[in-house]
Amino acid sequence: MILAIDTAGPVAAAALIRGEGAWWRQGRAPRGTEVLLGTWIEELCAESGHALAEVTGLGVVAGPGAFTGLRVGLATVAGLAMALDVPVWTDDALTPRALHAGLGGELVSMLDARKGRVYAARWTGEHRVGAPADIAPEVALDGLTAGFRATGEGALVYAALVEARGGAVVPDADDPGIVALARRSAAGLARGEGVSALDLRPTYLRDADAVPRAARQPVR
Numbered sequence: 001m002i003l004a005i006d007t008a009g010p011v012a013a014a015a016l017i018r019g020e021g022a023w024w025r026q027g028r029a030p031r032g033t034e035v036l037l038g039t040w041i042e043e044l045c046a047e048s049g050h051a052l053a054e055v056t057g058l059g060v061v062a063g064p065g066a067f068t069g070l071r072v073g074l075a076t077v078a079g080l081a082m083a084l085d086v087p088v089w090t091d092d093a094l095t096p097r098a099l100h101a102g103l104g105g106e107l108v109s110m111l112d113a114r115k116g117r118v119y120a121a122r123w124t125g126e127h128r129v130g131a132p133a134d135i136a137p138e139v140a141l142d143g144l145t146a147g148f149r150a151t152g153e154g155a156l157v158y159a160a161l162v163e164a165r166g167g168a169v170v171p172d173a174d175d176p177g178i179v180a181l182a183r184r185s186a187a188g189l190a191r192g193e194g195v196s197a198l199d200l201r202p203t204y205l206r207d208a209d210a211v212p213r214a215a216r217q218p219v220r
Contacts, residue, residue, distance in 0.1 A: 001054045002189070003041065003080070004182035007033055007073030008065025008093035009111050009153045013178035016044040016055075017186065022179045023048045033072045055084055057194060059185025061176075062090040063203030064119040064132055065111055070202045078197040087194025089185040092203065093176075094121040094132050094152065096184065100177030101151035101170045106144050108167075110137065110154030118154040119205060134205040141165045 001018040012033055013026035025040040045052050060077040063070050081088050094109040101107060103126050110118040113134055120140035121132040133140075137158040141150075146166030155162055155173045162169055188194065 001050055002057050002059060002182050002186045003044075003052075003055045004059035004178060004185050005037060005073050005077055006061040006093070006096065006176045006178055006181055007037070007069040007076075008061045008063060009069070009174075009176060010066075011153065011174050011176050012036065012069070012073075013176045013181075014040045014044065015178040015182040016041075016048055016050070017179065017182040018048065018050060018054075021048065022182065024178050024182075026176060026178055029069060033069065034076055037072075037076050053084065055080075055086060057086050057185065057189040058084075058088045059181050059188075060088060060090055060200070061093045061096070061181065062201065063093060064113070064134065064205045065093045067202075067204070070204075074200050074202055078200050081197035081200075087189055088197065088200060089188035089194050090200065090203075091181055091184055091188075092121070092132050094119065095128070096177035096181040097152045097175070098123055098128075098177075099180035099184075100175050101149065101173070106148035108140055108144065108148065108150050108155070110140060110150060110152040110158070112154045112157045113206070118158070120152075120154065132205065137161055141167065 004015045006013045012029035015024035023044045098109040107123040110120040122129045148167040150162045151170045151173045155169045
């Protein structure tokens with residue numbers, strides 16, 4: 001049984017899968033996301049009829065995404081991994097969203113990275129073209145032919161640009177694809193690609209905006 005968590009974007013999500021069965025929760029991530037995740041996990045176990053102790057592996061989005069959100073998700077999963085003594089499979093934030101939208105043709109998956117930029121990756125058919133990047137939305141869409149599709153919260157933020165370039169924002173573009181993450185996690189763990197809680201690291205594509213206290217100039 002696999003438990004997966006995604007807190008990279010404004011919509012947080014958790015899913016539990018066992019065999020072909022899948023149970024999930026998702027919603028806008030408020031302050032105190034860690035409390036919400038705990039509630040969801042309890043609900044998913046009750047709904048599925050399985051105990052948390054039956055979880056054999058965990059999946060989590062390691063980035064890119066919101067700094068605070070990523071830390072909350074990774075900390076939650078690290079704690080569960082240590083308590084349950086199970087491995088963790090990490091994924092990027094953009095692939096589960098692309099899989100939820102459905103691969104085929106030209107597809108771009110985008111998260112809003114603020115400051116007029118997005119975290120983005122492209123697919124042509126079943127294949128991703130390049131690694132996720134922190135780029136301007138105009139650059140993310142450069143070279144795509146009319147009729148391409150866009151998904152992810154970033155696609156909603158820049159919907160006007162997507163449409164001006166001849167593309168279309170997919171329905172449920174803000175859906176993080178949490179079940180796809182859980183399925184990918186199960187496959188990755190089956191291949192022996194899991195890591196321990198101590199080896200979990202966020203995938204940041206830019207430096208945090210916050211300046212560490214020790215690095216600040218003293219006020220005179």
